[in-house]
Amino acid sequence: MPEQSVEPMIETESAAPVVAGTQTLVLDAEPEAAPTVEKSATKKLGLFGWIAIGWLVVIVGLALLAPWLPIAPPDQKFLRDTGAGPSIKHIMGVDGIGQDMFSRVVWGARASLLVATASVLFGLIFGGVLGLMAGYYRGRLDGVLSYIFNCFLAIPQLVLALAIIAVFASDPAVTVGEREFWLVISIGLVSIPVIGRITRASTLTWAQREFVLASRSIGARNKRVIIREVMPNVLPAMFSIALLGIAVVIVLEGGLSILGVGIPPSTPSWGNLIATGRNELTKIVGANPQIIFAPAIAIFLTVLSLNYLGDVVRARFDVRESAI
Amino acid sequence: MRAIAQRLLQLFVVLLLVTIFTSVLIDLVPGDVTNTLAPVSTPEQRAQLRHELHLDQPVWERYGEWVGGLAHGDLGCYYGTSGYTSGSSCPDKVADRVKDALPISLEIMIWAQLIALVVAIPLGVITAYRAGSMFDKGVNTTAFGLLAIPNFVLALVLAYYVGVVWHLWDINPTGWIDFGQDPVGHFKQLLLPVISLAAGQVAVYMRLLRSDMIATLQEDFVTMARAKGLSPARILWRHALRPSSLTLLTVAGLNVGTLIGGAVVIENIFVIHGMGFLIADAIVRRQYVALQSYVAIIALGYVAVNFLVDILYATLDPRIRHARAIG
Numbered sequence: 265m266p267e268q269s270v271e272p273m274i275e276t277e278s279a280a281p282v283v284a285g286t287q288t289l290v291l292d293a294e295p296e297a298a299p300t301v302e303k304s305a306t307k308k309l310g311l312f313g314w315i316a317i318g319w320l321v322v323i324v325g326l327a328l329l330a331p332w333l334p335i336a337p338p339d340q341k342f343l344r345d346t347g348a349g350p351s352i353k354h355i356m357g358v359d360g361i362g363q364d365m366f367s368r369v370v371w372g373a374r375a376s377l378l379v380a381t382a383s384v385l386f387g388l389i390f391g392g393v394l395g396l397m398a399g400y401y402r403g404r405l406d407g408v409l410s411y412i413f414n415c416f417l418a419i420p421q422l423v424l425a426l427a428i429i430a431v432f433a434s435d436p437a438v439t440v441g442e443r444e445f446w447l448v449i450s451i452g453l454v455s456i457p458v459i460g461r462i463t464r465a466s467t468l469t470w471a472q473r474e475f476v477l478a479s480r481s482i483g484a485r486n487k488r489v490i491i492r493e494v495m496p497n498v499l500p501a502m503f504s505i506a507l508l509g510i511a512v513v514i515v516l517e518g519g520l521s522i523l524g525v526g527i528p529p530s531t532p533s534w535g536n537l538i539a540t541g542r543n544e545l546t547k548i549v550g551a552n553p554q555i556i557f558a559p560a561i562a563i564f565l566t567v568l569s570l571n572y573l574g575d576v577v578r579a580r581f582d583v584r585e586s587a588i
Numbered sequence: 589m590r591a592i593a594q595r596l597l598q599l600f601v602v603l604l605l606v607t608i609f610t611s612v613l614i615d616l617v618p619g620d621v622t623n624t625l626a627p628v629s630t631p632e633q634r635a636q637l638r639h640e641l642h643l644d645q646p647v648w649e650r651y652g653e654w655v656g657g658l659a660h661g662d663l664g665c666y667y668g669t670s671g672y673t674s675g676s677s678c679p680d681k682v683a684d685r686v687k688d689a690l691p692i693s694l695e696i697m698i699w700a701q702l703i704a705l706v707v708a709i710p711l712g713v714i715t716a717y718r719a720g721s722m723f724d725k726g727v728n729t730t731a732f733g734l735l736a737i738p739n740f741v742l743a744l745v746l747a748y749y750v751g752v753v754w755h756l757w758d759i760n761p762t763g764w765i766d767f768g769q770d771p772v773g774h775f776k777q778l779l780l781p782v783i784s785l786a787a788g789q790v791a792v793y794m795r796l797l798r799s800d801m802i803a804t805l806q807e808d809f810v811t812m813a814r815a816k817g818l819s820p821a822r823i824l825w826r827h828a829l830r831p832s833s834l835t836l837l838t839v840a841g842l843n844v845g846t847l848i849g850g851a852v853v854i855e856n857i858f859v860i861h862g863m864g865f866l867i868a869d870a871i872v873r874r875q876y877v878a879l880q881s882y883v884a885i886i887a888l889g890y891v892a893v894n895f896l897v898d899i900l901y902a903t904l905d906p907r908i909r910h911a912r913a914i915g
Binding site: 421553 | 598613614616618624733736737744748849857867883886890891
């Protein structure tokens with residue numbers, strides 16, 4: 265009964281339009297993209313899909329390999345080039361204190377992606393388990409969990425994350441590792457109800473199918489039914505949310521950086537590069553805009569790719585609910 | 589009616605739990621909180637501060653005090669580095685700041701929401717009507733791109749070009765300009781923050797309405813209207829828009845959460861002294877008493893908006909009212 269009044273809230277942001285939009289986009293882009301590979305897998309992926317995957321592979325590769333790449337350390341100062349625009353030596357230019365922007369963006373990918381992936385993983389594990397349980401067992405457990413989720417959702421994500429970080433990690437003396445840890449915890453916490461509700465909704469539909477009934481009829485225990493029968497079907501929904509979620513968290517970290525509680529500037533992240541660039545751009549006359557544009561474009565392309573792939577997954581598996 | 593009462597009860601419980609949560613926040617601060625709050629205070633001042641913050645009382649009593657204060661419009665104080673600046677006279681009231689900041693934030697968010705809807709609705713309707721056309725594809729691709737631009741990036745780029753490169757106007761005027769004081773200046777200072785906030789929402793709303801409209805346009809009553817010879821414009825705006833706007837309405841309500849989060853960041857970029865600015869400031873200065881009330885006020889507003897949306901939803905679509913009454 266509380267469930268019913270909640271109903272209109274479950275349908276959210278970009279459920280169906282995304283599907284429609286994606287399809288026209290893909291059909292438009294490449295009608296006969298890669299006809300050699302199996303139909304179902306590539307039909308909806310299309311040229312843009314491969315470009316998106318390519319970009320993500322490059323970014324993740326750069327992030328992982330950053331320490332071994334032939335690039336300047338992110339904190340090495342090229343004082344003579346301070347504030348210079350893009351050149352052969354510094355393809356993304358140099359920031360206001362002489363640091364190579366390309367190197368900082370690459371190292372920034374490391375921190376941004378680490379925090380984003382870890383928080384979403386945290387949210388997936390807890391939100392996923394709670395959502396599966398709520399959707400499978402229903403009844404009182406579902407009612408209680410839905411209430412708790414609603415309470416968390418009553419505070420806008422960014423504000424809740426801010427409040428948690430304010431309490432645990434707003435000390436100016438906090439180390440980078442500690443701040444990253446609390447960022448992951450707080451962002452992970454605020455994503456639990458979002459992921460939990462989507463998982464729950466997906467579980468609700470799958471748990472009523474015949475094969476679940478069949479499995480139970482032959483005496484499978486609940487735990488086994490959930491893990492072997494329900495979860496594999498719910499995973500695509502969770503996967504598409506994970507992709508979109510990583511995109512959301514990258515942006516969220518950026519917002520928190522602007523507010524001064526993201527990853528501390530001593531470790532570059534895309535968010536804090538923009539946050540420091542913002543100060544330079546408005547205060548130093550003639551500062552080069554690439555100090556903002558370089559990380560901003562990195563964020564844009566990554567979020568675009570993740571959104572696109574998230575939509576493709578969602579369209580393929582007909583995932584209805586999304587709340588990120 | 590019963591559905592509304594049920595929803596109201598749920599609203600009450602959610603608010604209760606959320607405000608209790610914000611009250612407990614101060615207990616979660618690691619170490620001795622008075623040490624963090626007032627680093628240069630004497631032991632007596634700390635004891636005094638502890639007493640004034642009701643930290644020497646159990647949580648539920650403190651919660652009671654806070655609710656009582658809220659009812660009287662008293663949300664406590666900003667404290668100095670040695671506790672309250674002058675005993676318990678409280679020179680810097682949290683409630684006073686809220687009174688100044690809340691209208692500013694509300695105005696920004698209302699404008700952003702309005703502009704997003706005013707732009708998105710016609711676009712959604714037209715793209716649905718002309719689904720598959722060049723215009724549709726162009727708008728869709730643009731919207732998809734807009735979704736990937738964080739609001740703070742858009743804000744910074746706009747601020748950079750308008751304020752620094754083109755020198756159109758001062759993007760960081762000192763202090764808030766009231767409408768009565770200088771209408772032009774008032775809207776100038778609003779323009780960039782509102783655009784930065786609205787852009788992403790336009791994309792969300794437009795895509796949503798487009799897909800709902802496409803579904804509605806397949807319905808029998810639309811075919812019927814067409815058969816009667818009604819003009820496409822009349823069918824689109826009078827017949828199809830209303831049933832298609834239900835999801836949009838819900839999402840517009842839920843999106844207030846995104847909007848609030850966005851406003852917090854945008855206010856800080858444009859140095860606008862709204863609630864978002866207060867929150868960031870309270871965190872930097874570790875003003876937990878103030879922070880507690882700010883978070884609670886935001887949750888209150890957000891939950892109330894969604895409650896209203898739910899009621900409005902029922903008014904827009906009688907089917908829901910009946911379905912709920914039956915279920």
